Amino acid sequence: xxxxxxxxxxxxxxxxxxxxxxxxxxxxxxxxxxxxxxxxxxxxxxxxxxxxxxxxxxxxxxxxxxxxxxxxxxxxxxxxxxxxxxxxxxxxxxxxxxxxxxxxxxxxxxxxxxxxxxxxxxxxxxxxxxxxxxxxxxxxxxxxxxxxxxxxxxxxxxxxxxxxxxxxxxxxxxxxxxxxxxxxxxxxxxxxxxxxxxxxxxxxxxxxxxxxxxxxxxxxxxxxxxxxxxxxxxxxxxxxxxxxxxxxxxxxxxxxxxxxxxxxxxxxxxxxxxxx
Amino acid sequence: xxxxxxxxxxxxxxxxxxxxxxxxxxxxxxxxxxxxxxxxxxxxxxxxxxxxxxxxxxxxxxxxxxxxxxxxxxxxxxxxxxxxxxxxxxxxxxxxxxxxxxxxxxxxxxxxxxxxxxxxxxxxxxxxxxxxxxxxxxxxxxxxxxxxxxxxxxxxxxxxxxxxxxxxxxxxxxxxxxxxxxxxxxxxxxxxxxxxxxxxxxxxxxxxxxxxxxxxxxxxxxxxxxxxxxxxxxxxxxxxxxxxxxxxxxxxxxxxxxxxxxxxxxxxxxxxxxxxxxxxxxxxxxxxxxxxxxxxxxxxxxxxxxxxxxxxxxxxxxxxxxxxxxxx
Numbered sequence: 330x331x332x333x334x335x336x337x338x339x340x341x342x343x344x345x346x347x348x349x350x351x352x353x354x355x356x357x358x359x360x361x362x363x364x365x366x367x368x369x370x371x372x373x374x375x376x377x378x379x380x381x382x383x384x385x386x387x388x389x390x391x392x393x394x395x396x397x398x399x400x401x402x403x404x405x406x407x408x409x410x411x412x413x414x415x416x417x418x419x420x421x422x423x424x425x426x427x428x429x430x431x432x433x434x435x436x437x438x439x440x441x442x443x444x445x446x447x448x449x450x451x452x453x454x455x456x457x458x459x460x461x462x463x464x465x466x467x468x469x470x471x472x473x474x475x476x477x478x479x480x481x482x483x484x485x486x487x488x489x490x491x492x493x494x495x496x497x498x499x500x501x502x503x504x505x506x507x508x509x510x511x512x513x514x515x516x517x518x519x520x521x522x523x524x525x526x527x528x529x530x531x532x533x534x535x536x537x538x539x540x541x542x543x544x545x546x547x548x549x550x551x552x553x554x555x556x557x558x559x560x561x562x563x564x565x566x567x568x569x570x571x572x573x574x575x576x577x578x579x580x581x582x583x584x585x586x587x588x589x590x591x592x593x594x595x596x597x598x599x600x601x602x603x604x605x
Numbered sequence: 606x607x608x609x610x611x612x613x614x615x616x617x618x619x620x621x622x623x624x625x626x627x628x629x630x631x632x633x634x635x636x637x638x639x640x641x642x643x644x645x646x647x648x649x650x651x652x653x654x655x656x657x658x659x660x661x662x663x664x665x666x667x668x669x670x671x672x673x674x675x676x677x678x679x680x681x682x683x684x685x686x687x688x689x690x691x692x693x694x695x696x697x698x699x700x701x702x703x704x705x706x707x708x709x710x711x712x713x714x715x716x717x718x719x720x721x722x723x724x725x726x727x728x729x730x731x732x733x734x735x736x737x738x739x740x741x742x743x744x745x746x747x748x749x750x751x752x753x754x755x756x757x758x759x760x761x762x763x764x765x766x767x768x769x770x771x772x773x774x775x776x777x778x779x780x781x782x783x784x785x786x787x788x789x790x791x792x793x794x795x796x797x798x799x800x801x802x803x804x805x806x807x808x809x810x811x812x813x814x815x816x817x818x819x820x821x822x823x824x825x826x827x828x829x830x831x832x833x834x835x836x837x838x839x840x841x842x843x844x845x846x847x848x849x850x851x852x853x854x855x856x857x858x859x860x861x862x863x864x865x866x867x868x869x870x871x872x873x874x875x876x877x878x879x880x881x882x883x884x885x886x887x888x889x890x891x892x893x894x895x896x897x898x899x900x901x902x903x904x905x906x907x908x909x910x911x912x913x914x915x916x917x918x919x920x921x922x923x924x925x926x927x928x929x930x931x932x933x
Contacts, residue, residue, distance in 0.1 A: 373677045373685070376692055377669045378911065380919035382700045389693035393686055400682050415681045442674055443907070445914060449922050503925050510925035596680040596742045600802045605680035605742075605795055 339476045341408040353537035354475055355409060356427070357544055360532065360578060361466075362402035363428035366418055367586075368459055369396035370593055371432070371452075374441040380449055391492045398489070401481045408477070419597040423586050429528035429577040431521065432459065433586040441592075450503070450513035454521055457500040458558070460493035462528055465553045469545040478543075500561065519566065526572030529554055532579060622647055634842050639769035642708045650841050654768055655709050657843065662702030663724050664732035668752075669695045670908045671735055675745040684792070688745055691788050698778050705770045725913050727900050734817045736902025743796055743803075743810035749789020751814065751859060755821045757782045758855050767842040797866045811863070812871045816889040818855075824891055825849040856884040 338344050344351055372392030379385040403414040411417060432455070437448040467489060470482035503510040529551045531538055538544040551570075559565050575581035596605070627647055633640065640646055669692045676692055679685040707717055723729035734752050739745070760779050766772040796807040825848055838844045846854070860877075863870060875886045896902065900909065 370677060373689055376676055376689065377666075377673045377696065378915040380915075380922040382666065382696060382703065385696045386693055386700060389689060389696065393689050393693070396682065396686055396689070400686075403682070418682050419680075439914075441677065442911075445911065446918055449919055503922070506925035506928045507921070509921055513921065592677050593685075595678040596675075599742075600800055603680075603800045603803055605684055605792075605799075 336474065337476050338474055341405075341410075341477070344409065344475060349537055350541050351409065353534040353541055353543055354478070355406065355411065356532055356534040357538055358402050358406050358409075358478070359427040360429075361470075362399050362406065362417070363426050363577075364432055364459075364463075364528075365395050365399035365402065367428045367432045367589065368456070369393075369399060370589055371434075371436055371455075374436055374445075374592075375447060375452065378441070378445055378447060387495065391495060394488050394492065398485050401485065405477055405481065415597070419594045420601075423582045423590065424580040426580065426582065426586065427532065427578055428586075429525075429530075430572070430574045430581065430583055430586075431455070431524040431528055433577070433582060433589055434524070435585050435588065448513075448517070450510075450517045451520075453496060453499045453503060454514060454517040457493075457496040457561075458521055458525060459528065460489065460496050461557050462550075462554050464489060464493050465550060465557070466544075469550070470543075472542075473544060474542040497561070518562070522566045522568060523571040523573045526570045527576040527578055529570070530572075530576055530578045532576070634767050637765075637842075638767075639772060640767055641769045649837065651709055651712075653837055653841065654771065654843070655706055657838070658702055658709065658771055659706040659720055659723075660730055660732070662699050662706055663720065663729055664735060665695050665699035665702060667724075667731040667908055667912070668735045669699070670911055671737065671739050671904070672745060672748050674739050675742060678742070679745070680742060687788050687791075691749060691785050694781050694785065698774075698781070701774050701778070702771075705774055708770065721912075721916060725909060725916065727909075730898050730900075733820050733894060733897045733902070734814075735908065736897045736900070736905045737814070737817050738904045740813070741806040741810060742792075743806040744814070746789050746792030746796060746807070747810045747814050749785050750793045751789070751811075751818055752821070753782050753785040753789055754859055755818060755855050757786060758858070759822060759851050762846050762851060763844045765842075766844065771843075793866070797868070808868055811868055815870050815872070816893075819852065819886065819889040820891075820894045820897075822852040822855065823848040824894070825852075853883050856886070860884065 338350070344354055369392045372388060372395065375385075376389055376392075377385060379388050399418070400414060403417045406412075406417055407414050434451075434455070436445075437451060438444070438446040464486070467482045467486050471479050471486065473479045473482065500514070504514050505511075529547065531544060531547050531550070535547050539546045544550075555565060555570075574583050626645055630640075630645060630647060630650075640650075672688065672692050672695070676685065676689050679688050703717055703720060706720065707715075710716070710719070720729060724731070734748075739748075757779060760775055760782065764772065764775055764779060766775065793807065796803040839847070860870070860875070872887045875884065877883070878885045897905070900906070
């Protein structure tokens with residue numbers, strides 16, 4: 330398939346015809362699925378601990394949707410022969426996971442069942458930055474050459490903008506309230522600026538993704554995200570966006586991912602052949 | 606879910622109450638009318654409701670914590686989604702009920718803040734089952750199946766409660782609880798039909814939860830623990846059946862199902878007595894029950910600690926939000 334032919338791939342079988350196309354597609358799907366899975370895992374740890382009861386209910390609803398999105402992307406991978414969705418979510422090594430490192434970061438100090446000193450400022454900054462990015466990425470994907478993925482992106486976009494609106498509201502409210510709240514957000518923004526870089530990357534097959542019109546280019550994705558964030562912040566931090574701990578898109582990860590895996594596969598690995 | 610009141614202040618003397626007004630109120634109750642938030646009501650009715658509904662609401666919120674332990678750990682994506690939705694519903698019930706309690710507390714100048722602070726200080730109790738530890742994934746199923754099953758029985762008992770706002774909240778809660786019981790049952794069925802390991806954790810879980818399930822409905826009479834407010838609740842038509850009737854209804858419904866799954870309960874004496882027309886069972890340790898609801902249960906301190914950390918650690922957020930509301 331050559332660029333510019335506007336060729337549309339309508340099925341998994343068709344996608345498998347071209348090994349390079351298939352590789353780039355799978356790479357993109359793993360990023361989408363793993364990002365949403367890690368974000369929703371961190372969200373699920375918050376359940377019962379949010380700043381007030383109403384937020385607990387709302388946040389949980391968003392988290393469920395987001396995990397549902399991860400499931401949709403894992404299903405596309407299953408169709409491509411990558412294995413069962415639950416194996417993909419629960420039973421892959423850290424080095425095989427493609428989520429961005431910033432998204433695996435712990436919610437704060439402590440464990441969700443013991444002394445959970447979770448930081449709402451981190452959660453607001455992370456989710457606002459992530460949902461802003463996710464909307465741009467999904468909108469680009471609605472024009473993807475892989476039709477089953479474009480369809481899923483369209484479906485996800487029916488609810489995802491509400492998630493973004495939720496976190497945007499939190500961000501604005503806290504940013505414009507007490508000095509303390511603003512300072513807490515600023516600390517987390519500065520931290521994100523050192524770590525968010527790999528979220529905006531498309532990994533080793535970025536060129537192929539653009540070539541096959543699976544996705545817009547990394548540069549475009551990044552520029553659009555920076556534009557949105559600048560609108561909110563007024564001015565962007567002067568430093569360039571960093572990726573302090575490496576790139577999750579290359580399979581690099583921190584011990585925070587190990588901690589997450591240990592929890593989310595706890596029951597799954599207790600009896601691997603079992604049906605749950 | 607909670608319908609057992611141990612330390613009620615609902616014996617408060619009805620000072621300043623006009624007997625005629627009281628008679629009119631009782632006539633409405635007798636006629637099956639619903640009392641609304643702004644209607645006149647006797648103090649012991651209001652206080653009884655505040656106790657009942659705030660305990661119910663706060664139990665929903667504390668009840669989210671034991672199950673929540675299994676949300677991030679649930680074994681499949683489908684189970685993760687299911688249990689998350691279920692726990693979210695419980696938080697939602699808590700919110701709904703606290704709103705009803707807040708309206709009742711208004712004449713006393715109390716707010717939700719007081720409720721949360723009373724919980725943390727130990728003045729506001731939460732249901733005995735939520736003081737218990739969870740050990741395995743089977744507990745996630747057990748809470749949905751039998752704890753929520755018990756909740757359905759005691760809440761159905763109040764579906765016609767005389768206080769309108771509570772009665773309406775219960776309609777919605779009961780509908781959702783039916784889904785929860787199905788969710789729990791689905792987890793249980795998968796384990797019952799599963800590997801040896803799965804059947805083992807299932808039986809072990811039921812053995813552990815059995816005494817708590819019997820305690821769920823409270824003691825049969827005030828003699829057992831010193832005081833019980835079930836009579837006043839019946840007089841004011843908030844509930845219909847007493848604790849023992851509810852427990853019998855629970856045993857009627859669930860023991861046959863337990864046995865049909867090839868499970869046992871840790872009570873060799875349990876049987877249905879045809880003559881008495883009821884289940885005969887070994888009483889749980891009611892002294893232990895008293896300790897549990899005084900926040901001296903196996904996980905009472907830890908669960909309260911979670912709420913306390915969530916409350917204190919996020920106080921800056923509430924401050925920031927309230928600042929915006931007053932526009933200062």
